[in-house]
Amino acid sequence: MSALETEESLRDPPVRKRPWGIGAGVFLLLALSPFVAVGIFEGILRMAGYGHSVRFFVEKEFGGQIYHVTNPAFYQQFMAMPVGKIMNLDDLGFRVPATKAAGAYRIFIFGESAALGCTPDAAYGLAPMLEVILGDRFSAMRFEVYNASCPALNSHVMRLAAEACADLEPDLFIVYMGNNEYSGPFGPAWGSDRGASPAAIRAWMAFGGLRTVQWLRNMLWRPWLPRAQEAGEYLKALRRCRPDSLPCQAMRDRFRENLDAIREAGVKAGATVLLCSVGSNLRDWRPFASMHPPGWDKTKSERWDALFRKGRARQETGAYDQAIEAYRQAAALDDSYAELQYWMGVCCLRLGMRDKAMKHFRMARDYDCLPMRTDSEQNRIVAATAARGPSDRVQFVDLEAILPEHGEFGIAGNDLFWDFVHFTFSGTYAAAAALSDRIAAVLPEPARAQAVSALIDQSECERRMAFTPPVRLRHVQELLPAFRFWGVDEAYVSGLLRQASELEKQVGANGADIEEEGYRQALSLNGNGYYVLSRYARLLLEKGDAAGAAEMARKILENDPVRPAARKILVDAMEKAGQQTEALRERRILQELFPDEES
Structure with missing residues (x-):
């Protein structure tokens, strides 16, 4: 054997190298397999019809017109308790024509139950009150007032609503919120000491439309969201925190961030933005909870x-x-x-x-350790956010300071608020009147030139909105259980019982007739407002006047053909009138427009 052959035989045998792409492919497959599995599961859920869209708006078409309709599932995703248990779902949300009418002035309101008017009834809330006041003062203008507010929710949710509404050619944003920052979604009442991080909140909202995420939410505990299934569990479930605690400080930071996002969304859309401080019942409502400092001796x-x-x-x-x-x-x-x-x-x-x-x-x-009223620090945040401007587009409306001017002793109490934050009719009028002055200042010049200088007074608003003694009595009767739930002093409840007794004497046995006359008068003064027409239709159904109820429902549908509540009234009226064929036709329209609606 030669030396060369010996040297070659001693060398290590050549190694056969694997193509580099195989190893990378295996790694990539392992890395992507969870996403592939989720994608497959997502597809299965969608094919099975599981879940729903949680976008703020869904599109509906009727009579060749496209409408942007608020999606109840959007609101429901932020609550464990069904929204229908805390308010009349027929009053939640709105419908906006995709094509904005010439000369229309679109106003969007963002807030919570206080801004909606529920409790006790959205029919007497800020939106319909503004429609009445502005419609009288600027009769040549067409105002479209849409209220995105919802009970139990807060700025995290309203931020998404405002960003969606910014795409619908808004002229004005009105923001009146702050009461639910503590007890609403992602609030300190439900989370850890530091609460949900901003990144976790954004992710929760961004991926909410995935059916896999909806399945997980339904199967597992939902952190950071109100967890009570019944109203009676709600107050007990809320944890207490001192206002100087870390959770409350983080809550204010997120409120500031969300409020600024709403301001920016309105400004970018070309709208004027009115940021309002929030009033509350100071004089007649005790704090919910009190605590001494940590380490109290x-x-x-x-x-x-x-x-x-x-x-x-x-x-x-x-x-x-x-x-x-x-x-x-x-x-x-x-x-x-x-x-x-x-x-x-x-x-x-x-x-x-x-x-x-x-x-x-x-x-x-x-100092309330169960802060369900907007506090001074939050109202300072509202003022500071408004000061960021631009000054010609963003204004601060200090309703907290304005409201007491209409209250006894110059302090907001139960003359302006039914409870701790929800307006009485007088409180709603005071807020709407102040807002109307600000709105008047930002309207186009031709509209301002034709304006009526004097506001209609509260009594005239009561006539135009059919706020009659029977309606007031019903509000008191419906609110009494809520007051007992909140643990209100018996003296306060006794005062409401006295109100109820006085109203019962005033109404007597003719309550339905008095209420009906109020609706007739309101319609003669105020045109075809939804709330007057719908309340009147329901009263007529109770009185057995199916034909009259159907007429009211048709009037609603003339202006708002995709409002499910009106079509449901029409179906009920036709069935009671024995018009089964017509009722079936309307029911089919309702089911085609809103497959998830109970009809």
């Missing part, structure tokens, strides 16, 4: 408790000055206990010290 606690009990005892006997002195001594130990501030406010008001009373009432609200 036991010795101080015993002394504080004794002084607080002493103050309450003196207050009960009418010795308000002595009560205030005991409360002041307690406040020297801890002034952040919300209920202490509230009772100090009550005593100051009894002694005629209005300004001091207002100060203590505000502190009671701001």
